[in-house]
Every structure is written in C-alpha cells, then in structure tokens.
Amino acid sequence: DVLMTQTPVSLPVSLGGQVSISCRSSQSLVHSDGNTYLHWYLQKPGQSPQLLIYRVSNRFSGVPDRFSGSGSGTDFTLKISRVEPEDLGVYYCLQSTHFRTFGGGTKLELK
Amino acid sequence: EVQLVESGGGLVQPGRSLKLSCAASGFTFSDYYMAWVRQAPTKGLEWVASISYDGGSTYYRDSVKGRFTISRDNAKSSLYLQMDSLRSEDTATYYCTTEVTDAHYWGQGVMVTVSS
Numbered sequence: 415d416v417l418m419t420q421t422p423v424s425l426p427v428s429l430g431g432q433v434s435i436s437c438r439s440s441q442s443l444v445h446s447d448g449n450t451y452l453h454w455y456l457q458k459p460g461q462s463p464q465l466l467i468y469r470v471s472n473r474f475s476g477v478p479d480r481f482s483g484s485g486s487g488t489d490f491t492l493k494i495s496r497v498e499p500e501d502l503g504v505y506y507c508l509q510s511t512h513f514r515t516f517g518g519g520t521k522l523e524l525k
Numbered sequence: 526e527v528q529l530v531e532s533g534g535g536l537v538q539p540g541r542s543l544k545l546s547c548a549a550s551g552f553t554f555s556d557y558y559m560a561w562v563r564q565a566p567t568k569g570l571e572w573v574a575s576i577s578y579d580g581g582s583t584y585y586r587d588s589v590k591g592r593f594t595i596s597r598d599n600a601k602s603s604l605y606l607q608m609d610s611l612r613s614e615d616t617a618t619y620y621c622t623t624e625v626t627d628a629h630y631w632g633q634g635v636m637v638t639v640s641s
Contacts, residue, residue: 415587453629455570455629457570462620462631462632462633462634463570463620463631464631465628465629468627468628468629469627472627474627474628474629475628504569506569506570508570510624513572513575513584514560514562514572514575515572516562516569516570516571516572517569518569519569519570
C-alpha cells in the first residue's frame, strides 16, 4: 500500500500570510498513462471535503489562484498565499495512482 | 448539478449489520467509478471501498475485507455498502464519492455509530 506522509500536522498562520503543506508518498505516483494522480482537498468544519487541486497543479473550478500545487514523483507541495478566513480548515492530499490513499491532514489555523 | 445523497446510517450494536445507500444524480452514473470514504470522529479521511463503473471490479481496505460489500445498481443510479460484523472502530461518517473526469464529488455524509 502507498503511504502518504503529510506535514505539518498543524499550521498556524496570520491572515494575509503564505503557507506551504508537504505531501510525500512511499512510491512514485506517476501512473502508467503518464499522469500523476495527486490531489488536494480542503475540509471546513462540519462540511464534506472539497477539491482544490487535481493532478498535482490544476486548480478546480472556482478555486482562487491563491492556491497552487507543485511537485513530481514522490514529493508534492500545496502553497496558499494571502490567506483569508475562508481558507481555514483541514487540508488533505490524496493519491489515486495506486488505488486511493489520503494523507493524514494539516490543520490550518490562526496564530 | 451533480448530487450524491447518502442514507441508512444510525446506531448499531457490535456484530450487527447495516446497509448504506447513495443516490446519485446529475451525471451518467453508469460511466463512473464510485467509492466510499469514512472519517472517524476527530480523525482523518480513510478510503474504504471502491467499485468500477460496471460493478465488475471491487476494492477494499484490508480492515473491512470480508465484512463489507460494495455494490451498485446502475439502473437506479445508486451505490451501496453492506456492512456486516460491525466493530466499534467502524464508527465514522461515511461519504459517497466519485470522480467525473477531473472533478471529484462528495455527498454530505452519513453517520454510523457502532456501540452497545
């Protein structure tokens, strides 16, 4: 099974600031079709997870350009710039190259 | 608009069974993979089981193999999760989810509590 290691677990931020979240996989996420199926979600309190980024770096419909994803192989990063109150919650990475595995989550909270 | 609506959750005793349902609309259900994901109280997301578009292939996480069965009825645009021999560690909110091309959709979730 693919293990997804997400860091940090908790991430204090000031509004307007910039943060990065890391997600590392135990094996390469490059699929045999050439795509890399690594995605990022945000779960706000009391809500279902919502897709932010699909296939490493593609913003989902309606997601502001403050969110950006990067990485390759086994090492991926989500960056959030100019953090706003609606960005607070728990972020998860998900790999769907080898079945499905979620990262453990990163809680973005105010300093 | 894609909608996924789960039902069937509740309180059940250890060792008993429960069947979850997910009613889908807004997309061609029979064309897409479907899955169940769960989240224990205050914990992270955990993929439980998935099923191919035609039901021909199913996949389960190790902790539920032999106890849970995922199935679908494409004529009814519905997904199911039959949960047998339930344990306290199965207590969680269960989400129905799908990936329509690059768009991921989730239901609102249904709570399952396993307790005596």
